[in-house]
Amino acid sequence: MNNNLISSEELSNAVLPHNLGNFENIFHSANSEHYRNAINTTTDLVQEFLSRNKKPFSGIEAKEMKEKVQQIDLDQKLSTYDELLAEVDDIYVKHATAFHLPQYVAHLNCPIVIPALAGEILVSAINSSQDTYDQSAGGTFMERKLIDWTAKQIGYDVNDSDGVFTAGGSQSNLMGLVMMRDCFSQKRYNHNIKMDGLSPEAGRFRIFVSDKSHFSNLKNASIMGLGEKSIIKVPTDDRFRMDISLLKKYIKREEQLGNIPIGIVATAGTTDFGNVDPLEDIADIAEQYNIWMHVDAAYGCALLLSEKYRDLLNGIERADSVTIDYHKSFFQPISSSAFIVKNKRELLILKHHADYLNPKEMDEEEIPAQINKSITQSTRRFDALKLWFTLRMMGKEQLAEYTDTVIDLTKDTASMISEDPDFEILSDSDLSVLVFRYIRSDIEDTNALNLFIKMKLFYSGEILVASTKVNGNFYLKFTLLNPITTTEDIHQILTTIKKHGKDFNTEK
Numbered sequence: 219m220n221n222n223l224i225s226s227e228e229l230s231n232a233v234l235p236h237n238l239g240n241f242e243n244i245f246h247s248a249n250s251e252h253y254r255n256a257i258n259t260t261t262d263l264v265q266e267f268l269s270r271n272k273k274p275f276s277g278i279e280a281k282e283m284k285e286k287v288q289q290i291d292l293d294q295k296l297s298t299y300d301e302l303l304a305e306v307d308d309i310y311v312k313h314a315t316a317f318h319l320p321q322y323v324a325h326l327n328c329p330i331v332i333p334a335l336a337g338e339i340l341v342s343a344i345n346s347s348q349d350t351y352d353q354s355a356g357g358t359f360m361e362r363k364l365i366d367w368t369a370k371q372i373g374y375d376v377n378d379s380d381g382v383f384t385a386g387g388s389q390s391n392l393m394g395l396v397m398m399r400d401c402f403s404q405k406r407y408n409h410n411i412k413m414d415g416l417s418p419e420a421g422r423f424r425i426f427v428s429d430k431s432h433f434s435n436l437k438n439a440s441i442m443g444l445g446e447k448s449i450i451k452v453p454t455d456d457r458f459r460m461d462i463s464l465l466k467k468y469i470k471r472e473e474q475l476g477n478i479p480i481g482i483v484a485t486a487g488t489t490d491f492g493n494v495d496p497l498e499d500i501a502d503i504a505e506q507y508n509i510w511m512h513v514d515a516a517y518g519c520a521l522l523l524s525e526k527y528r529d530l531l532n533g534i535e536r537a538d539s540v541t542i543d544y545h546k547s548f549f550q551p552i553s554s555s556a557f558i559v560k561n562k563r564e565l566l567i568l569k570h571h572a573d574y575l576n577p578k579e580m581d582e583e584e585i586p587a588q589i590n591k592s593i594t595q596s597t598r599r600f601d602a603l604k605l606w607f608t609l610r611m612m613g614k615e616q617l618a619e620y621t622d623t624v625i626d627l628t629k630d631t632a633s634m635i636s637e638d639p640d641f642e643i644l645s646d647s648d649l650s651v652l653v654f655r656y657i658r659s660d661i662e663d664t665n666a667l668n669l670f671i672k673m674k675l676f677y678s679g680e681i682l683v684a685s686t687k688v689n690g691n692f693y694l695k696f697t698l699l700n701p702i703t704t705t706e707d708i709h710q711i712l713t714t715i716k717k718h719g720k721d722f723n724t725e726k
């Protein structure tokens with residue numbers, strides 16, 4: 219073993235572009251050739267991924283995948299990048315899901331744009347940390363400018379609004395709920411939860427969401443000490459949007475039970491159905507009760523830029539806070555998300571002074587610190603730079619065009635499915651989700667039939683679709699996010715689905 223290790227180290231020195239002793243791996247001007255070669259070699263693998271992958275998935279089973287990874291001895295180092303990339307290709311890249319292919323129609327994973335990937339190179343190499351000005355001077359103001367830009371798209375007055383980039387929609391939703399809870403407690407009871415913890419009333423706080431809202435609301439409520447019981451799920455209408463008359467009823471019912479409504483989370487684009495809750499109606503009710511309105515627009519934020527479909531978001535500007543997921547709907551690589559709040563003074567409720575980072579005596583306006591706005595991250599990537607690259611190279615019009623194309627494609631696909639007697643469509647969508655199933659008159663167990671189709675597709679890797687259950691029934695689900703996908707691609711996907719559907723039973 220020991221011998222082996224020594225010889226591989228010697229080899230490593232021999233094959234690196236420069237022999238810089240023990241420090242050849244440090245990112246430093248002395249090693250810039252090493253950096254360039256490492257990046258270029260890795261980029262070659264990316265290109266291979268693009269040119270080689272004709273299917274969205276290899277179809278490998280978890281058991282085999284696990285074995286491949288387990289076999290590797292992490293304490294036996296490799297000698298060259300070629301060896302490393304061959305290894306990583308074998309256990310990762312070859313089996314990575316290719317979100318950019320039209321045959322990937324499963325989850326909310328958008329294809330990503332090249333300017334953002336170029337930005338990513340700078341994000342990781344310069345490695346600014348967005349917590350304080352002294353760790354990211356330009357980055358602090360660039361992030362702020364993008365937050366203002368996003369707030370403007372929402373329809374907020376940018377002099378009053380504020381926000382911060384986050385790790386994802388779940389975290390942004392957490393910020394929305396924390397602000398909802400803490401501002402309510404402060405205003406109604408003059409009780410400061412940040413300093414004093416939950417008050418006795420908090421056990422009766424209730425937050426209203428639709429029963430198709432994202433599960434992060436439940437998780438967040440439990441982290442916050444309110445318990446999942448604090449989340450009241452309001453049933454949805456025939457288009458899977460929050461039913462407003464039931465919302466009113468549920469609020470009244472909770473009040474009668476002695477509970478305390480503190481806010482409503484509207485979903486602008488549900489994960490499963492892609493529909494937007496009635497935002498104006500929800501805003502009316504939140505106003506009437508003087509409670510917080512948070513809009514989870516993790517998915518639906520794409521519509522902010524669209525002229526054609528923007529009116530679906532009417533009322534979003536009345537919300538107190540909004541979740542934006544650029545990595546769901548702005549063609550950004552993971553992670554790229556934001557939490558935006560209408561009233562920046564309210565965001566101060568989260569602020570904490572750490573003497574070594576943002577001591578009290580530092581005037582916020584003179585020495586800005588984004589850490590004041592971040593709830594669970596101190597060291598934080600400059601993800602905003604990817605969006606900067608994207609907007610500056612593409613402009614918001616082109617992003618909007620991509621979104622419109624995808625929504626139009628979804629409408630065409632909905633027609634194709636509806637008109638085909640082999641399919642039964644459950645829901646079309648404001649955005650780009652379709653829920654449907656394959657039916658066969660001679661097969662009673664439609665659930666088994668559709669599950670069979672989904673598994674066939676998955677392990678052949680030719681097409682990746684998602685699924686969902688509605689009233690105990692199993693449905694196939696398309697999430698269309700790729701503007702490159704054509705109706706011809708969709709036609710082929712549907713044909714393949716039918717082919718497997720016809721095989722059911724005969725080959726089972």
Ligand SMILES: *Cc1c(COP(=O)(O)O)cnc(C)c1O
Binds near residue numbers: 391517
């Ligand atoms: C995906 C999603 C989230 C969670 O966002 P992450 O970035 O995955 O944490 C929240 N809400 C909705 C509606 C989503 O679709």
